[in-house]
Amino acid sequence: MVMFWVSLLAISILLYVLLDGVDLGVGLLFGLATGEARRGAMLSSVAPIWDGNETWLVVTAVILWGAFPIVYATLLSAFYLPLIVMLLGLILRGVAFEFRYKTERLRWIWDLSFGGGSLIATFIQGLTVGALVEGLPLTNGDYSGGEIGWLTPFAVLCGIGLCLGYALLGACWLLRKCDAEVRDIARRQIPVLAIGVLAFLLLVFAYALVEHLPILHRWIDRPYLFVFPVTAALAAAVLALSILNHDDYLPFYMVALIFVSAFGTLALSFWPYMIPFVITIDGAAAPQSSLVFMFWGGVVVFPLMLIYTVISYSVFRGKVVPTAGHH
Numbered sequence: 001m002v003m004f005w006v007s008l009l010a011i012s013i014l015l016y017v018l019l020d021g022v023d024l025g026v027g028l029l030f031g032l033a034t035g036e037a038r039r040g041a042m043l044s045s046v047a048p049i050w051d052g053n054e055t056w057l058v059v060t061a062v063i064l065w066g067a068f069p070i071v072y073a074t075l076l077s078a079f080y081l082p083l084i085v086m087l088l089g090l091i092l093r094g095v096a097f098e099f100r101y102k103t104e105r106l107r108w109i110w111d112l113s114f115g116g117g118s119l120i121a122t123f124i125q126g127l128t129v130g131a132l133v134e135g136l137p138l139t140n141g142d143y144s145g146g147e148i149g150w151l152t153p154f155a156v157l158c159g160i161g162l163c164l165g166y167a168l169l170g171a172c173w174l175l176r177k178c179d180a181e182v183r184d185i186a187r188r189q190i191p192v193l194a195i196g197v198l199a200f201l202l203l204v205f206a207y208a209l210v211e212h213l214p215i216l217h218r219w220i221d222r223p224y225l226f227v228f229p230v231t232a233a234l235a236a237a238v239l240a241l242s243i244l245n246h247d248d249y250l251p252f253y254m255v256a257l258i259f260v261s262a263f264g265t266l267a268l269s270f271w272p273y274m275i276p277f278v279i280t281i282d283g284a285a286a287p288q289s290s291l292v293f294m295f296w297g298g299v300v301v302f303p304l305m306l307i308y309t310v311i312s313y314s315v316f317r318g319k320v321v322p323t324a325g326h327h
Contacts, residue, residue, distance in 0.1 A: 001291035005067035006281055008298055012063060014263050016056035018169075018256055019309070023050040025170020027093060027118025028163060029189065030111070038182055039111065041320060043097070045177040048316040050097070052309065054090065059305065066294050068284040070141075071274045077143040078136050078150055079128055086124035093117030122166050123159040127151075130158025133215055133266070138278050154207055161200035168193040169259065172252035177320050183248065190243055190251060194236070214277055218269045225268055232261040 023046040033039050064072040076083070092113050100110035127150070134154045137145035171193055174186035208216050219225055235257040242250035270276050274284050285291065 001288060001295060002067075002281060002285045004295065005063060005285070005291060005298070008302060009060065009063045009067070010267060012056050012059040014260065015309070016053070016060060017263065018259055019049070019053035019056060021166045021169045021259065022046065022173045023053055023170070024118045024122045025166035025168065026173060027114055027170070028122060028167045029170050029174070029186075031115025031119065038185075041178050041182045042174060044320045045174060047097075049312055051094065052312055055305065057090075059302075067286050067291055068274060068281075069286055070279060070284045074136075074138070074141075074143055074275055074279065078145060079131070081147060082124045082127060082150065086121050086128075089117040089120030089124065091117075093121065119163065122163050125159075126162025126165075127155045127159035129162070129266070130155035132276065133158070134211075134213060135276060136278075138275075141278065154204075154211070154213075157200070157203060157207065161197070161204065164193055164196040164200055165259070168197055169252075169255050172255045176249050176252045177318075179319055187243065187246070190239075194239065198236075215269050222268065225265060228261040228265040228268075232258045235261070 026042055026046050030039060030042050033042060061072075064075070094117075096110040096113035096117060100107050100114065103110070131150040131152065131154075134152055136143060137149050143149070168190065171186045171189045175183055175190065178186070207213075235254045239251050239254040239258075242254065272281050273279060274281055
């Protein structure tokens with residue numbers, strides 16, 4: 001039961017990062033876009049899927065709450081303030097998405113809200129991951145870092161890095177889904193964003209070496225982890241070739257593979273801890289009776305959500321066709 005719920009948790013987190021990373025990335029680039037036609041095409045590319053993508057964040061929270069309550073309580077104790085800010089950013093983004101079509105005079109406010117909400121949510125997610133990687137201040141298993149114990153230079157760096165990563169994912173999505181000006185601009189943005197992500201990774205590695213972060217020892221003990229950076233490097237090479245060859249579809253899959261490699265690196269570096277290096281998976285798991293009770297919901301709801309996601313992406317596949325009022 002524990003492995004079953006750990007697997008579902010990992011899948012739900014990965015799906016959230018990949019799927020909601022797309023529309024958060026589009027939201028980040030939306031803040032840089034000019035012209036209603038271009039902005040309308042960008043929104044149309046994510047309109048049928050964006051709210052379904054966020055469902056995986058809810059699934060992640062529910063699994064943590066029910067199957068790993070100690071981790072849920074610890075994370076909320078540590079990140080209560082930034083998580084509230086992240087949720088407010090997601091709410092602001094959702095409201096702005098709908099309201100911008102109801103007005104013309106004040107549309108600029110909702111455009112700013114959509115881009116700003118995407119930026120806030122993305123930065124907080126990266127900051128949270130960075131704080132976990134660096135290590136939370138815990139005493140006897142309880143968070144003891146105060147209101148801003150999570151706020152470190154490394155966490156801020158990770159927040160910026162995820163903004164670059166999501167923007168790259170969003171640019172590749174726009175390249176895949178749009179035509180004309182939006183596609184051409186996205187193609188020009190991808191090399192710049194890719195270089196930014198590479199610079200971020202180099203800075204993270206240098207910081208980890210200088211500060212002797214504990215996670216580095218996992219790499220020494222587990223050399224098989226290097227398969228993920230090698231995979232990411234190969235994907236980056238294919239990404240570069242696909243951009244040079246003006247391929248509209250391959251870049252998105254290559255960037256998604258880079259994200260999968262990064263996720264696999266973190267997951268296996270943390271193993272068997274859920275909060276490194278204090279709370280293990282077995283120590284965080286709920287009683288067996290609770291895991292079994294939840295199991296029957298998981299084996300029904302989770303596959304249905306996967307089927308829904310596959311169908312929705314299949315129905316709305318292909319290039320966006322501009323239509324008046326489509327949102």
